[in-house]
Amino acid sequence: MLAILLNLLPLFLESSKPSLAKVAPLKAVLFDVDGTLCDSDPLHHIAFREMLQEIGFNGGVPITEDYFAENIAGKHNDDIAKHLFPNDLPRGLKFCEEKEEMFRRLASKQLTPLNGLYKVKKWVEDRGLKRAAVTNAPRPNAELMISKLGLSDFFDVVIIGDECEHAKPHPEPYLKALEVLNVSKDHTFVFEDSVSGIKAGVAAEMPVVGITTRNPEHSLLEAKPTFLIKDYEDPKLWAALEELDKMKA
Structure with a gap:
């Protein structure tokens, strides 16, 4: 029995390796922005933490990274406002607008690309x-x-969840991107770093490469990405891209 299992192991490893073969020939790639192009979540966390502490949220105790990752990261501002201010949505929406202003001040000075971004x-x-x-x-x-x-000059179009009827985790933003680019979901894949974003891409019936920038790996896996990578330098990604090149050749 052991000998049989050992003989089958290479076949199992081959079949389970990260692959994007189903989208060959590849025509388009869709990217999330926060946490996918750049590690911006720490700046969002700082802005939320400082502003929430100023108004005495959670008894004045600063929100933790875990709280931020579970309740805020990757979510639409409407949902964040409902969570933070369940009894006063207008206040929550205004708070989120002011928080975005603070984020932009921070990002204008501290934003850096995700490792390997310019290579991909x-x-x-x-x-x-x-x-x-x-x-x-x-x-x-x-x-x-x-x-x-x-x-x-790199992106052909920027699709904003707020400008769609439904934001992520609904698939509409990704479906709109396919429509504007005039490409099929069968020849497109997605880069995402959040649970809501991965769910949106999967619901749009495209392979999603999840990036473990900040969010817990186990949470991302529950959203069912095709595979996970650490960043754009990850050998798993380049093995999958090399496979696509070979299939095209």
């Missing part, structure tokens, strides 16, 4: 693929981050 950018450009940024961030935030990262 070149890979996408060299193959002439269509690309879109798809985010729940307000447009001023998204455009600031994309500009600071030098990606304004």
